[in-house]
Amino acid sequence: MIVTIHQPDFLPWLGFFDRWLRSDLYIVLDDVQFIRRGWHHRDQIKTPQGIKWLTVPVVKKGRYSQLVKDVKISNHHNWKEKMLNAVHAAYREAPQYDSVYHEIKEILSKNHTYLIELNIELLKYCARILDIRTPLELSSTFNETSHGTERLVRLVKAVQGDIYLTGLGAKDYLDEKAFAEEDIEVSWQNFQHPVYPQLHGDFKRMLSVIDFLMMVSEPKIVFPN
Numbered sequence: 001m002i003v004t005i006h007q008p009d010f011l012p013w014l015g016f017f018d019r020w021l022r023s024d025l026y027i028v029l030d031d032v033q034f035i036r037r038g039w040h041h042r043d044q045i046k047t048p049q050g051i052k053w054l055t056v057p058v059v060k061k062g063r064y065s066q067l068v069k070d071v072k073i074s075n076h077h078n079w080k081e082k083m084l085n086a087v088h089a090a091y092r093e094a095p096q097y098d099s100v101y102h103e104i105k106e107i108l109s110k111n112h113t114y115l116i117e118l119n120i121e122l123l124k125y126c127a128r129i130l131d132i133r134t135p136l137e138l139s140s141t142f143n144e145t146s147h148g149t150e151r152l153v154r155l156v157k158a159v160q161g162d163i164y165l166t167g168l169g170a171k172d173y174l175d176e177k178a179f180a181e182e183d184i185e186v187s188w189q190n191f192q193h194p195v196y197p198q199l200h201g202d203f204k205r206m207l208s209v210i211d212f213l214m215m216v217s218e219p220k221i222v223f224p225n
Contacts, residue, residue: 001024001025001159001160001161001162001163002022002023002024002025002161002163002164002165002187003023003024003025003026003027003155003156003159003161003163003164003165004019004020004022004023004025004026004027004164004165004166005026005027005029005139005152005155005156005164005166006019006020006026006027006028006029007028007029007030007032007039007040007068008028008029008030008040008068008116008119008120008123009038009039009040009043009119010039010040010041010042010043010054010056010115010118010119010122010208011043011054011122011126011208011209011210012039012043012208012209013043013206013207013208013209014191014193014194014206014209014212014221015167015189015191015193015206016209017126017127017130017132017209017221018189018191018221019165019166019167019189019191020127020132020134021130021132021134021221022165022189023134023165024134024161025134025135025136025137025159025161026134026135026136026137027136027137027138027139027155027159028116028120028136028137028138028139029068029139030067030068030069030116030138030139030140031067031068031069031138031139031140031144032067032068032139033065033066033067033068034058034063034066034067034068034070034071036060036064040068040071040115040119041055041056041057041058041071041115042054042055042056043207043208043210044206044207044208045086045087045090045091045207045208045210045211046090046198046199046200046201046204046207046211047086047089047090047200048089048090048199048200051204051207052086052090054083054086054087054208054210055079055083056073056079056083056115056118057073057074057077057079058071058072058073058074058115059071059072059073059074068115068116069114069116069138069140070114071114071115071116072113072114072115073112073113073114073115073118075111080108080109083108084101084104084105084108087101087104087210088101090199090200091199091210091211091214093199094199094214094215095214095215095216095217096213096214096215096216096217097214100210100213100214103125104122104125104210107121107122107125120136123136126209126213129213129219130219130220130221131220137159139155142154142155142158144158148173148175149173149174149175149178149179150178152164152174152179153178153179153182153184156179156182156184157182157184161184162183162184162185163184163185163186163187164179164184164185164186164187165187165189166186166187166188166189167188167189167191168188168189171188174186193205193206194212194221196212196215196216197215197216198211198215199215
């Protein structure tokens with residue numbers, strides 16, 4: 001069984017979905033610390049004025065060590081209208097604008113309390129469009145209290161996985177020996193970013209998946225051989 005473990009980011013880039021699609025199980029890492037300047041509540045889109053952030057405001061004051069699963073959306077802001085206006089301005093001429101914009105608007109209208117609820121609903125929507133059928137489970141349901149590589153190893157073992165699929169960004173900190181000691185193979189993702197038609201100038205990689213969904217009529221992730 002191939003397992004990938006990743007935090008539930010907000011409308012993440014295509015490389016994440018490539019890894020999800022290649023796995024037999026996606027464990028959503030929801031019981032680790034929220035990164036205030038990370039990707040949990042924001043990502044980038046391409047606009048006529050250049051690259052811009054889409055950001056979900058969250059409650060941070062006095063919550064410096066909160067876990068991802070405990071982060072609440074700050075619904076005191078008029079953020080949904082601003083976000084939808086930004087998406088409209090950036091993609092109103094995109095081929096798939098009508099369907100993608102409608103779905104995102106519907107999801108945002110549900111007034112989620114927690115960020116993870118919103119993120120997972122958006123992830124499941126994207127997975128449906130990309131024909132990703134790999135199931136997901138929350139890491140918090142395993143009650144695992146270890147940290148770092150040990151936590152990852154134990155989570156993979158808990159679901160009887162024998163291959164851990166991870167991104168190249170983990171090479172700086174992942175202890176492959178800890179996996180080998182448990183007869184778990186570490187597989188490094190080799191994602192080749194697809195080039196597809198984009199609006200607003202030269203092609204930009206690593207944008208939010210929303211850019212891809214807006215532009216491609218039958219979205220399929222492009223894999224290397």
